[in-house]
Amino acid sequence: MLILYLATAILFIISFIADKQKTIKALKIAFKKFSKIVPAFLTMLILISIILFIFPQDLIIRYLGIGNKYVSMLIASLIGSITLMPGFIAFPLAGILRQQGVPYMVLSAFTTTLMLVGIVTFPVEKEFFGVKITIIRNVIYFFIAIIVAVIMGIVFGEIGK
Amino acid sequence: MKKFLKPIIFAIYFIFVGSSFIFNFESGELIGKNFLSFTFSMVKIIPVAFVLIGLFEVWIKRETIEKHLGDNSSWRGFLWAILLSGTTVGGLYVAFPIAAVLHKKGAKLSVIFTYIGASAVCRIPMVVFEASFLGIKFTLVRLLVSIPLIIISSVIMGNILIKTNYKIAKQ
Numbered sequence: 001m002l003i004l005y006l007a008t009a010i011l012f013i014i015s016f017i018a019d020k021q022k023t024i025k026a027l028k029i030a031f032k033k034f035s036k037i038v039p040a041f042l043t044m045l046i047l048i049s050i051i052l053f054i055f056p057q058d059l060i061i062r063y064l065g066i067g068n069k070y071v072s073m074l075i076a077s078l079i080g081s082i083t084l085m086p087g088f089i090a091f092p093l094a095g096i097l098r099q100q101g102v103p104y105m106v107l108s109a110f111t112t113t114l115m116l117v118g119i120v121t122f123p124v125e126k127e128f129f130g131v132k133i134t135i136i137r138n139v140i141y142f143f144i145a146i147i148v149a150v151i152m153g154i155v156f157g158e159i160g161k
Numbered sequence: 162m163k164k165f166l167k168p169i170i171f172a173i174y175f176i177f178v179g180s181s182f183i184f185n186f187e188s189g190e191l192i193g194k195n196f197l198s199f200t201f202s203m204v205k206i207i208p209v210a211f212v213l214i215g216l217f218e219v220w221i222k223r224e225t226i227e228k229h230l231g232d233n234s235s236w237r238g239f240l241w242a243i244l245l246s247g248t249t250v251g252g253l254y255v256a257f258p259i260a261a262v263l264h265k266k267g268a269k270l271s272v273i274f275t276y277i278g279a280s281a282v283c284r285i286p287m288v289v290f291e292a293s294f295l296g297i298k299f300t301l302v303r304l305l306v307s308i309p310l311i312i313i314s315s316v317i318m319g320n321i322l323i324k325t326n327y328k329i330a331k332q
Contacts, residue, residue, distance in 0.1 A: 001205065004250055008209045015216055022219045030215030033258060034207070039167060041203065044254065046174050049196035053188065086202060086252070087287040095294040104299060111291070112303060115281040121253050128261045129329055136318065141278065144310045151306050152299070 036127075043123040048084050051120060055083055057093060064110065065100050069158060072102070073109045073149055080113030081142060084120045105153030112145035206251040214262050223267050230268035238272045239312055246279035247288075256280040264329055271319030278311035 016023045064076050085093075094107045117138050118125065125134040153159035178196065181189020230238045249256055259280075260273040268276075283304060292300040 001250070004206075004209055008213055011216055012212065015220065023216075026215035026219040027212070028215075029218050030211040033214060034211045037258065041207075041254065042171060043167070045196055045199050045203070046171070048199050049192045052195045053192045084252070087284075087290050091291050091294040098295065104295075107295060108299070108303060111295075112282070112307065115252075115287075116278065116307075118253050121257075124254050125257055128257045133318075133322070133327070133329075137274070137277070140314045140318070141281075141311075144278075144307055144314065147310060148303055148306045152302055155298070155302050 037124065040123045040127045044120055047120040047123070051083055052085075055079060057089075060093065060110075061097060061100070064097055064102050064106055069103050069106060069153075072106045073146075073153075076106045076110035077113045077142065077145055077149065080110045080145070081117040081138075082119050083114065084118060085114060090114055103153065103158045104156040105149045105158050108152040109145060109149035112148050113142060116141040116145050203251070203254070206255060210251065210255045210258070214258055218262055218266075221266060226263065227267035230263060230272045232269050234269070234272070238269070239275050239315075242272045242276040243279045243283065243308065246276050247283050247285045249280040249284055250286070253277065253281055261329060269319060270322050270327070270329075271316045274315035274318055275312050278315060279308065282307050282311070 012023070015026065060079060063079070064072055066072070090111055094111055097107055097110075098104075119138070122134060122138075125137075129137070150159065178189055178193040180186070182193060228234065229241055246256070249259065256277050260277050263276065264270070264273045288300055288304070291303075
C-alpha cells in the first residue's frame with residue numbers, strides 16, 4: 001500500500017513539474033470520474049454491509065463444514081458469489097475451514113467465486129459495462145470458478161476416490 | 162420518480178443505521194460497522210486509483226495503448242493485461258474504472274475483459290496471502306486453470322460483442 005502511495009506521489013510531482021496545466025486537468029478528470037461513480041459505490045457499500053450481516057463468518061463456517069462435498073461446493077460458490085470480502089479476511093477464514101477438514105474443492109469454490117463473481121459489485125460494474133455484459137460476465141466467471149473447483153478436487157484427490 | 166428512488170433509499174438506510182446506534186439496536190449497529198469498515202478500506206485505495214487514472218488519461222498517448230493492447234496487438238496484449246492486473250490493488254471495483262479508461266484509449270474488448278478477470282484472481286499481494294494460508298499447490302492450480310479460461314472466455318466475449326457493435330458506457 002505504502003509503495004502505491006509513494007509511486008503515485010512521485011508520478012504526480014513529476015507530472016506537475018513537467019506540465020502544470022496537464023496535471024490540473026488530470027486531477028479534474030479524476031474528480032469528475034470519481035464523483036460520477038460515487039452513487040454506485042455507495043449502493044455497493046450498503047449492499048455489502050447488509051449481506052455480511054446476513055452471512056456472518058460463523059454461519060459460513062457452519063454451513064461449509066457439513067455434508068456432501070458436492071453440495072458444499074455449490075453452497076460455497078453461491079455464498080462466494082453473493083458476498084464480498086477482502087483477501088485478508090477471506091483467506092484466514094479459508095485456512096480455518098481447511099483445519100476443520102473442509103475439502104480444497106469447497107474452499108476453491110468459495111474463494112474463487114468471491115474474487116471473480118460479484119453480485120454486490122453489480123451497481124458499479126453496470127455503470128461501466130451495462131447490465132447485459134455485467135450479467136454475462138458474472139455467469140461465465142461463475143462457471144469458470146466451478147471448473148477450477150472441480151479440477152482442484154481432482155488434483156487433491158478429493159474427486160474419484 | 163426513479164431519479165429520487167436512490168437518494169430516498171440511501172436516506173432510509175442512514176437513518177436506520179444512525180438510529181440503531183442511538184437506540185442500541187444491535188443488528189443495525191452491526192450493519193453500520195460493516196459499512197464503515199468497507200468504506201474505510203475503499204477510501205484508502207480509491208482516491209489514489211482515480212488520480213492515477215487521471216494522470217494516465219492526460220499523459221499516455223492513444224497510439225501507445227492501441228499498439229500494445231488494441232485490435233492489432235498480438236498475444237502480448239493479453240500478457241500486458243495480466244501483468245497489469247498483478248499490480249492492481251483493492252478489487253474489481255478498482256479494476257472496472259481502469260478497464261474503462263484503457264478501452265477509451267483504444268484497448269480491445271478481449272484485452273480489457275482479460276484484465277478484469279485477471280485482476281480478480283492474480284493480484285500479487287492477494288496471491289501471496291492465499292499461498293500462505295492454503296498452500297502453493299492450491300494457488301498454482303487456481304492460477305493455471307483460471308487464467309487460460311479467463312483469456313478464452315474474454316476472446317469469445319470480445320468477438321461476439323464486436324459483431325453486435327457493443328459500446329461501453331462513456332465515463
